[in-house]
Amino acid sequence: MATWNIHFEPHGKMVTCQRPIIVSAEVTDGAVAHFTGKLYLKENTWEDTGVKINAYADNDGLYNFNLAEYCRQYFLETGIYSDGYCASRIYMVAREFYLEIYPVEYNTNGDLVPNPSDTKNTEDFFSIPLNTQSDEQTSATEYDNIRIDNFVFNGNNNSSAPLCNEASQHKLSNMPDHNIINLNAGYYFDYEFLYQTVTGRYAKVFYTNESGTTYSLEASFFNGFSSISLHPVQIDFLLTQAAGAPVYAFTDAAGDVTSKTLKLQVKFLNSTTDAVERTAPPAYFKYESNFGCKSSDTFLFRNMRGGFDFFTATGTKDSNVSLSGSTFDRHTNFDRASSTFGRKVGEHNITNLWNSRKDTFTIFTQPLTKEYALWIEELIVSPQVWIIKKAKNYPVTATSNDNDGIQLVAINIDKGSYKLHTTEKNVNYVELKYSLSENTLIQKT
DSSP: OOEEEEEEOOSSSEEETTSOOEEEEEEEESOEEEEEEEEEEESSSEEEEEEEEEEOBOTTSEEEEEOHHHHGGGOOOTTTTOSSTTOOOHHHHOEEEEEEEEEEEEOTTSOEEEOTTSOEEOOOEEEEOOOOOTTOOOSSSTTOOSBOGGGEESSOTTSSSOOOOGGGOOOSOOOOTTEEEEGGGTTOOEEEEEEOOOTTEEEEEEEEOTTSOEEEEEEOOOSEEEEEEOOHHHHHHHHHHHHTSOOOSSBOTTSOBOOSEEEEEEEEEETTTOOEEEEOOOEEEEEESGGGOSOOEEEEEEOTTSSEEEEEEOSEEEEEEEEEEEEEEOOOOBOTTSTTOOBOTTOOSEEEEEEEEEEEEEEEOOOBOHHHHHHHHHHHTOSOEEEEEEOTTOOTTOOGGGGGGEEEEEEEEOGGGOEEEEOTTOOEEEEEEEEESSOEEOOOO
16 A cells, blocks of 8 residues: 655635646655546535546656646536525635545556545635736735735635735725716625634624714624625615614615715724734725616626626617528419419418527717726626616516516627727727627527
């Protein structure tokens, strides 16, 4: 039997699957041909994914697994389609795994003999679909953009790098501050981040309204992905629930929004002394109702950090419809029983086998700063984009707690349609086209 150990664990409790996730085994004695790894995924309990991976000896004598490509396949879209404001997006952003490893050895005849009785498990870790750039620093280690420690609030991400500086911490978004939340677009707006539990420390969320009054709420976050609602109605609901009495921080007794701005910041306090030990970067938002426009489109994007960004376009909007299909041409069917051998009036001789309709919409945005235009440029290449719309014929018996029938409609952005227009006064406009992900089909024969 070989003697071996796990030499390299995944490089943090939370790692990005857009960079290599390396696990290495080291043999100190025995004849090992390769190692086999079985990938396990956390659902309600740990479940075998059925994925088996082999690792072979590298030049340094280590047997290396790269788990990134396998972990990348398990993100789901559950939760985001729900019309309830308590829907969870966690499985879209973070999935938890571990790898079970055992050696495949040579016997005295030179045959390969798997030895699944000699197994070792890696530490469990969260895989995050987070893109890091080549010119950015993502941990306290010099020239490091593999670890994502700077994106993990409160703890040190269990990596070998020292605890990152608070000033370098990042949310799961590059969205500029003071972005506008369209209050008519329901509850699809959240502040998102990665969180590491630390014993003896608890979290508080601080909300500051337009008048400068700050309200705090003790919060329980789970390891991995966490989110905080940004909708003023939801904020007052949570504050009221915690206080046991009505709290009107952002709305009044009638439910109307009274604050035009929100400052949000998460702080981490000592459980014994209540002293602040760590803080997350503050975030600033504005509240508007359809921006005073008769029509607007609010987009929800999956961004490059794995989180979700939102943007409301209030400029001009044009639509175009293209039709396609297939036809079958046949001879006229004459009435052979007739003495005049006449044709049947009204008969279709060219038959439409199938028809398809595709609606394409062109958006020309309102004036934007250069910062906003570049941010939207990032979002254009998003693989997952939605517009937030009111459902047609929504049941009148529905309650106000389920977003009033506001829903997400999946769209695809034409990547080649993006244009940035800049005036002489350095005012920017963005032009883009999108079509519905589900085309409108008309009846078939």
